[in-house]
Amino acid sequence: MRKTLWIVLIGWGVLPAGTIGHYRPLPVIRCIHDGGEEWALLRTFETAQGPRALAVDTRRLRTTILGSPNGAGACNPHSRYLRLLRQAGSPPYPLQNDGITRGKHELYLTTDLCPSSKKGFEKRLYEALIRRLSHPVPVTLFITKRWIDNHPAAFETLRQWDLDGSLAITWGNHTAWHHYHPGKPLKENFVLSPEENLTADILELEKTLLQRGIVPSVFFRFPGLVSDEKAVNTVTRLGLIPIGTDAWLAKGQMPKEGSIILVHGNKNEPKGVTIFLKLLEDGKIPALRPIREIDAECGMRNEE
Numbered sequence: 258m259r260k261t262l263w264i265v266l267i268g269w270g271v272l273p274a275g276t277i278g279h280y281r282p283l284p285v286i287r288c289i290h291d292g293g294e295e296w297a298l299l300r301t302f303e304t305a306q307g308p309r310a311l312a313v314d315t316r317r318l319r320t321t322i323l324g325s326p327n328g329a330g331a332c333n334p335h336s337r338y339l340r341l342l343r344q345a346g347s348p349p350y351p352l353q354n355d356g357i358t359r360g361k362h363e364l365y366l367t368t369d370l371c372p373s374s375k376k377g378f379e380k381r382l383y384e385a386l387i388r389r390l391s392h393p394v395p396v397t398l399f400i401t402k403r404w405i406d407n408h409p410a411a412f413e414t415l416r417q418w419d420l421d422g423s424l425a426i427t428w429g430n431h432t433a434w435h436h437y438h439p440g441k442p443l444k445e446n447f448v449l450s451p452e453e454n455l456t457a458d459i460l461e462l463e464k465t466l467l468q469r470g471i472v473p474s475v476f477f478r479f480p481g482l483v484s485d486e487k488a489v490n491t492v493t494r495l496g497l498i499p500i501g502t503d504a505w506l507a508k509g510q511m512p513k514e515g516s517i518i519l520v521h522g523n524k525n526e527p528k529g530v531t532i533f534l535k536l537l538e539d540g541k542i543p544a545l546r547p548i549r550e551i552d553a554e555c556g557m558r559n560e561e
């Protein structure tokens with residue numbers, strides 16, 4: 258009996274906003290089992306309401322906040338989550354676009370919110386999705402703390418669309434700081450910059466979301482899509498799945514069946530958004546799937 262009692266489900270994406278203390282990853286991913294369900298514990302932390310854990314459903318890849326994390330044991334190594342995590346973290350380790358770059362079926366939309374000095378955001382993009390597709394429209398935001406801090410109103414608008422069921426947002430991690438040095442070679446840029454502390458950069462973004470009452474997902478996108486083996490290992494050891502793209506629209510890559518589409522929601526790359534809106538208008542994007550439904554067996558990596 259006690260085994261099920263400790264699982265206090267705080268909410269699917271609804272968490273009281275407030276301060277988060279002692280936020281830490283578990284040294285090894287452990288799981289709790291309840292009925293037929295398995296939850297992998299990713300982080301533990303303190304709130305004014307008591308100890309909490311960030312956990313992911315290893316079958317559906319949905320994250321939630323659980324109560325006091327006692328009684329965790331070994332995870333099923335064959336769960337969809339762990340298979341996808343292993344697949345995303347295996348060699349080769351290309352400098353660009355590592356991680357899962359496509360699925361087999363349907364289309365997945367990812368919109369990056371890198372730090373930007375531009376005012377506002379690509380409202381036209383999200384409004385068109387809400388106008389044309391059935392609700393809630395699944396969309397992944399790969400978000401940064403620096404963008405949130407500088408765009409509080411835009412962030413609030415997106416969050417309201419999520420809460421009112423217009424959008425179903427997957428809150429993806431794009432690091433808190435998103436280091437970037439114009440003109441520097443890729444090997445010393447983005448998360449490969451000398452000052453990078455990737456673990457802190459990832460955890461800080463999660464805390465930023467949790468403090469605003471949002472549950473972060475297990476999906477991660479490397480800033481600039483640049484990484485090396487060490488960076489990929491850091492991300493997957495934290496239980497996050499790196500997501501690349503095979504349809505960066507502003508670079509002329511057109512979506513096909515299974516594509517993970519990349520556009521920028523921060524106004525830094527309006528060209529990609531314009532292309533997306535044309536595809537949407539032409540009926541070329543009849544529906545979107547949430548990134549967590551990507552097929553583990555068929556999620557493919559860039560082999561270049």
Ligand SMILES: [Zn+2]
Nearest residue numbers: 369371480481
């Ligand atoms: Zn970015």
